[in-house]
Amino acid sequence: MSVNVSMNVNGRAVCGEVEDRTLLVEFLRENLRLTGTHVGCDTSQCGACVVHVDGRSVKACTMLAVQAEGAEVTTIEGLAQDGKLHPMQEAFRENHGLQCGFCTPGMVMSALDLVERNPDPSSAEVREWLEGNLCRCTGYHNIVKSILAGASAMRGGS
Amino acid sequence: MYAFNYHRPDTLEAAAAALAAAEDGRVMAGGQTLIPTLKQRLASPSDVVDLATVPGLGGVRREGDAIVVGAMVRHAEVAASAEVRAAIPALASLADGIGDPQVRNCGTIGGSIVNADPAADYPAAVVGLGATVRTDRRTIVGDDFFTGLFETALDEGEIVVSVSFPVPRRAAYVKFPNPASRYAVVGVMVADTASGIRVAVTGAGDSVFRVGAMETALAGNFSADAIRNVAVSQDALNEDIHASAEYRAHLVGVMARRAVAAAAG
Ligand SMILES: Cc1cc2nc3c(=O)[nH]c(=O)nc-3n(C[C@H](O)[C@H](O)[C@H](O)COP(=O)(O)OP(=O)(O)OC[C@H]3O[C@@H](n4cnc5c(N)ncnc54)[C@H](O)[C@@H]3O)c2cc1C
Ligand code: FES
Ligand code: FES
Numbered sequence: 001m002s003v004n005v006s007m008n009v010n011g012r013a014v015c016g017e018v019e020d021r022t023l024l025v026e027f028l029r030e031n032l033r034l035t036g037t038h039v040g041c042d043t044s045q046c047g048a049c050v051v052h053v054d055g056r057s058v059k060a061c062t063m064l065a066v067q068a069e070g071a072e073v074t075t076i077e078g079l080a081q082d083g084k085l086h087p088m089q090e091a092f093r094e095n096h097g098l099q100c101g102f103c104t105p106g107m108v109m110s111a112l113d114l115v116e117r118n119p120d121p122s123s124a125e126v127r128e129w130l131e132g133n134l135c136r137c138t139g140y141h142n143i144v145k146s147i148l149a150g151a152s153a154m155r156g157g158s
Numbered sequence: 159m160y161a162f163n164y165h166r167p168d169t170l171e172a173a174a175a176a177l178a179a180a181e182d183g184r185v186m187a188g189g190q191t192l193i194p195t196l197k198q199r200l201a202s203p204s205d206v207v208d209l210a211t212v213p214g215l216g217g218v219r220r221e222g223d224a225i226v227v228g229a230m231v232r233h234a235e236v237a238a239s240a241e242v243r244a245a246i247p248a249l250a251s252l253a254d255g256i257g258d259p260q261v262r263n264c265g266t267i268g269g270s271i272v273n274a275d276p277a278a279d280y281p282a283a284v285v286g287l288g289a290t291v292r293t294d295r296r297t298i299v300g301d302d303f304f305t306g307l308f309e310t311a312l313d314e315g316e317i318v319v320s321v322s323f324p325v326p327r328r329a330a331y332v333k334f335p336n337p338a339s340r341y342a343v344v345g346v347m348v349a350d351t352a353s354g355i356r357v358a359v360t361g362a363g364d365s366v367f368r369v370g371a372m373e374t375a376l377a378g379n380f381s382a383d384a385i386r387n388v389a390v391s392q393d394a395l396n397e398d399i400h401a402s403a404e405y406r407a408h409l410v411g412v413m414a415r416r417a418v419a420a421a422a423g
Contacts, residue, residue, distance in 0.1 A: 001161070001164075003164070020162055021160075021161055044190065044194050047260065057259060057260050058260050058264055059260045062189060062190060062193045063264070066208075067210065069166070113259065131257070131259065132257070132259055132260045
């Protein structure tokens with residue numbers, strides 16, 4: 001069966017026709033062409049697909065598009081403002097927080113949920129928080145460094 | 159994932175009616191187990207009934223000597239709830255140790271207990287704290303709720319509404335997590351409650367179980383030493399790539415002693 005869904009994605013009202021079984025990540029990537037949200041595993045393990053739905057980080061591969069009906073969704077594409085990277089994105093660039101970049105959108109979206117709850121996390125808290133985000137390249141060290149730097153920048157630090 | 163019809167009822171009655179009318183209906187809560195199951199085609203329901211917009215299934219509240227958690231309350235909400243942290247910190251920390259932040263942001267207590275995964279954490283709280291489960295039809299004592307591997311006492315189409323946890327004098331939950339998924343290889347809830355000492359083990363068997371010998375020993379002396387010599391039989395314990403039955407039996411003792419020490423401290 002197909003249905004119409006409407007939601008707000010990155011501040012823009014969008015709608016589209018999907019099947020009941022269409023995943024949110026498919027709707028974002030295929031209907032809206034927002035391909036910054038990645039699919040790494042499709043089995044709820046890797047976190048490459050993390051987006052925010054009504055302010056909470058979720059795995060977009062483990063949510064149906066219809067479940068996000070009426071929701072506020074933010075993807076990695078929604079972070080930069082007027083061509084200027086978000087401080088967390090900038091921190092990943094500055095601190096070599098990515099190599100191939102496949103995990104990065106999910107890492108950044110997950111990190112922002114952490115900083116929202118805990119503006120000044122310790123490095124142990126960052127590592128603990130990244131339980132649901134896998135990276136095959138970096139060894140995590142620079143990701144943690146990036147998130148700490150991003151959190152500091154968001155607090156207004158240097 | 160096979161095709162299905164998605165429903166979003168606005169009342170509990172409408173949800174029950176949608177399930178009853180479906181050829182093969184399934185409730186959806188956080189979807190963190192259901193969606194992976196559908197993707198793997200381990201289930202192929204004709205209809206999926208989402209409880210997200212059903213009123214009365216959310217919220218955490220204190221009711222007399224108990225904390226009542228709505229079926230649709232997410233793990234992250236239990237972990238962050240001031241009410242739960244004050245009355246039953248062991249329950250808040252159990253919820254905080256489930257999976258990862260994104261799973262905790264979606265997964266619900268109702269979905270977790272109905273799924274009755276042998277390695278899930280919440281069953282240890284339901285049985286270990288002597289909780290009761292309220293459904294749209296009746297109230298089920300926690301000790302009777304879990305009936306086997308992925309099996310519960312629920313009837314066809316029955317919907318869990320809330321779980322009521324009596325506030326214990328002291329309690330602690332300690333698990334040996336699978337390093338990848340955080341599911342419990344073995345998890346033990348120890349609680350000193352108005353109805354006596356309770357020790358409930360998840361992860362080790364087909365389903366959560368109590369260890370009577372430990373409960374008796376702890377009733378006389380609530381200390382880790384009191385259960386040092388209580389042996390747990392490895393018969394009928396789970397054996398898989400993560401741990402042998404013998405290792406799980408050993409872990410039950412270690413996790414139980416750590417939980418007693420944490421509760422007593
Ligand atoms: C990567 C990952 C790691 C995880 N790690 C852990 C862990 O460490 N510990 C742990 O305990 N769990 C873990 N889980 C499972 C997680 O806690 C799930 O959220 C939970 O098991 C199911 O809850 P849900 O709300 O997502 O339910 P759903 O997936 O929506 O539903 C699960 C089942 O319950 C039924 N159901 C749901 N709500 C009701 C209701 N109110 N009444 C009747 N039936 C209902 C559904 O029909 C379905 O059969 C993990 C999951 C993932 C994906
Ligand atoms: S693609 Fe969603 S968790 Fe891996
Ligand atoms: S940078 Fe390649 S997977 Fe993380």
